Amino acid sequence: MLESLGALTGSPWIYAVVALSVLLDVFLPVLPSGVLVITTATAAAAGTSAVADAAGKVSHVAHVPQEVPSLLVLMVCAAVASVIGDFVAYRLAWRGGDRLARAIARSRKLTTAQERLGASLTGGGILVVIARFVPAGRSVVSLSAGAAHRKVKEFLPWSALAAVAWTGYSVGLGYFGGQWLGASWFGAAVSVLALFAAGAVAAYIVRRPSRRREAARENAPAPAPAPAPAQGPTPSPSPSPAV
Numbered sequence: 593m594l595e596s597l598g599a600l601t602g603s604p605w606i607y608a609v610v611a612l613s614v615l616l617d618v619f620l621p622v623l624p625s626g627v628l629v630i631t632t633a634t635a636a637a638a639g640t641s642a643v644a645d646a647a648g649k650v651s652h653v654a655h656v657p658q659e660v661p662s663l664l665v666l667m668v669c670a671a672v673a674s675v676i677g678d679f680v681a682y683r684l685a686w687r688g689g690d691r692l693a694r695a696i697a698r699s700r701k702l703t704t705a706q707e708r709l710g711a712s713l714t715g716g717g718i719l720v721v722i723a724r725f726v727p728a729g730r731s732v733v734s735l736s737a738g739a740a741h742r743k744v745k746e747f748l749p750w751s752a753l754a755a756v757a758w759t760g761y762s763v764g765l766g767y768f769g770g771q772w773l774g775a776s777w778f779g780a781a782v783s784v785l786a787l788f789a790a791g792a793v794a795a796y797i798v799r800r801p802s803r804r805r806e807a808a809r810e811n812a813p814a815p816a817p818a819p820a821p822a823q824g825p826t827p828s829p830s831p832s833p834a835v
Contacts, residue, residue: 606632607665611673618677626762626787629670633766634780636661645814665769667759674724675748678734682747685738696750717750724754725761725787773828792829 610632613625720737723729737747765783773779 611669614673615677618681619798629762630766633763637770670759671755678751682738685735720750721754726756773822
């Protein structure tokens with residue numbers, strides 16, 4: 593397993609691959625950016641464990657990869673790429689004009705996100721952080737913020753916080769999963785499942801307010817019909833003058 597992870601992540605180019613994947617993930621949510629981050633962090637755990645074994649003169653030291661990924665460089669690359677991708681999507685949506693507005697109007701998910709985004713960003717923007725863990729949530733939030741012409745100071749700081757939170761969680765899953773479960777594909781798979789579980793919880797949290805509003809709208813009494821305008825007495829026709 594160490595040989596496989598070393599071949600995959602032992603090159604410095606892994607940082608560029610991770611950064612590019614995270615950057616484009618906002619436009620192509622199918623890219624496995626989270627899996628790449630977790631796998632690279634697992635490789636770092638494998639290298640750390642092997643180096644520790646080398647101090648104890650364990651026999652399998654010869655299989656230690658020559659290049660062990662740096663967790664700090666990995667986190668910086670992934671977080672910076674995430675912020676840049678969010679900002680690019682935000683600016684493109686800002687300049688999208690009526691065409692993007694019509695596209696958002698045709699999507700119920702984008703319309704709902706755009707409606708929630710105004711109050712959420714003004715009241716703290718925690719939705720941006722939570723939505724970063726939801727599959728395609730990052731795309732919805734970034735595009736909706738740009739289309740709604742939210743101010744940069746209302747969006748970008750929360751995008752940076754979301755990037756740090758997501759990156760720290762993903763790297764932590766890969767590293768500690770590799771330490772506790774062993775640097776194996778099983779440990780990496782468990783860490784990826786934990787990332788997906790966080791996404792499911794985040795999706796539930798994001799959707800809860802909309803469900804409450806829909807339930808309140810369904811249970812709300814129907815508005816009373818407007819009263820008909822009062823009509824005065826019909827004037828009697830004036831008599832025709834005598835000839």
